[in-house]
Amino acid sequence: MAKNITPRGVNFSEWYQDVIKAGELADHSPVKGCMVIRPDGYAIWEQMQAKLDRRFKELGHVNAYFPLLIPESFITKEAEHVEGFAPELALVTHAGGKELEERLAIRPTSETIIGHMYAKWVQSYRDLPVLINQWANVMRWELRTRMFLRTTEFLWQEGHTAHETYDEAQEETLKMLEVYRWFLEDICAIPVIAGAKPEHEKFPGALTTYAVEAMMQDGKALQSATSHNLGQNFAKAFEILFLDRDNQQQHCWTTSWGSTTRMIGALIMTHGDDDGVIIPPRLAPTQVVIVGLWKNEAEKVGVVAHVEAIRAEIAKVLDPLKIKLDLRDNLRPGDRFFTWIQKGVPLRIEVGPKDVENEAGLSVRRDERTKEAISLGQMAQRVPQLLEEIQANLYAKALAYRAQKTQKIDDYQTFKTFMDGEGGFALAHWDGTKETADKIQEETKATIRVLLPIEGEESGVCMISGKPSKRRVIFSKAY
């Protein structure tokens, strides 16, 4: 159908590139690995920000801003942290025409500088907890980049909290993981599996890392957000000390949690079809577009007035900013429909002379292409219903796809065949060692995405070593 998009079945990664171009979501920058987020892509990010920011604040967090430049020595204070980030660190060595005394890292994440500041701000248990979030850009010098999924610079949100006890920090870590699950599933209509990362895949410097993993339409996993319990590791490196209720000095327990513009990539690869991206209604910057159709000036007058009337009806129940009108007369109808299809607007309402006559509009769903005439009087009632139906349908389809591509596997031969084929999520037993995980990755390219939650506990034996295993883990090829 779409003449400018490679079908998913032909080449998934070309399809992905094409969809982004067709939807005018982003463009390549002159600097390798960087991308320009165009207005229609950025609008999606703004919606993500709005929803998450609201939720963070409901849970007591406040926003602040920490600087882009971090003394290089900060990064090296926490042993695992340096090791983890050194390879992808960008350093400023010169400024003001001179070589710098101490090189400055462009933040790859902000645990270090924030730890440094928290050490100054926290004195007593009365100062705790500290619940700060920041919206920022970060830079990680990646070798291989992909639009939204992995770019040298990206936008994200990073929350950093400090607490009195391990339990409080752990509670915070899981609470924020749940926020991400809620956001991805209820707002983005992306089903995710939340769980802990294995030891060897955790965030550099964390005690435990949790993540939400989604399955893309090519069967690969995408880590969509993470939440870390940092224990006292950063508190010790940066001397974040407080006087506790027993007048004893101790190190704080900290957490950090983040989500990025990568979620836009997840959105595209979860819901997109061969005609382009599909934005779930609850997230869509534009939920409804009303397209006026006419053949001559005489018809135009009536159509435009009717379009306005429909807009007014819908504006009673939706945010007026999320309703767009398309009254362009330099393009023919087909072209105009396609621009909105490719931008993923969930619902289109076509309004022509016939509709003026019938006092109605013809709605067309982006997800299923089904058409339905809606009378002017019904608009305010029916449009929100349709949007919710689309939201539910997108989630249900994604969930069904994941279910269809998820299997319990107990035998390594079957596992290999599974990963060689169409792939997907394999729920398998693993002996808990990095050696086994490495062997599996080497032979099949699959990695452990997350350990299944407690309720998924089920004992068995590792499919490689035969050693006992308490629970299944998810293996998948991943982005």
Next chain:
RNA sequence: CGGGGUGUGGCGCAGCCUGGCUAGCGCACCUGCUUUGGGAGCAGGGGGUCGGAGGUUCGAAUCCUCUCACCCCGACCA
């Protein structure tokens, strides 16, 4: 960082191997007419010096050398 590919009007490409008329084509753009409920048709028109530098030659988009950039595939990572 290894392998592959590509740089020619705004976008997508042909031409290059076998150097030679004013460098073509499609889309987009501008003008006019006919059209218009899933990507219109005809006619006319504007726009490029061929990624960059050097070289070979009477003559280079085309051959040689160097260089820059981007994309794709792989190992590492949100």
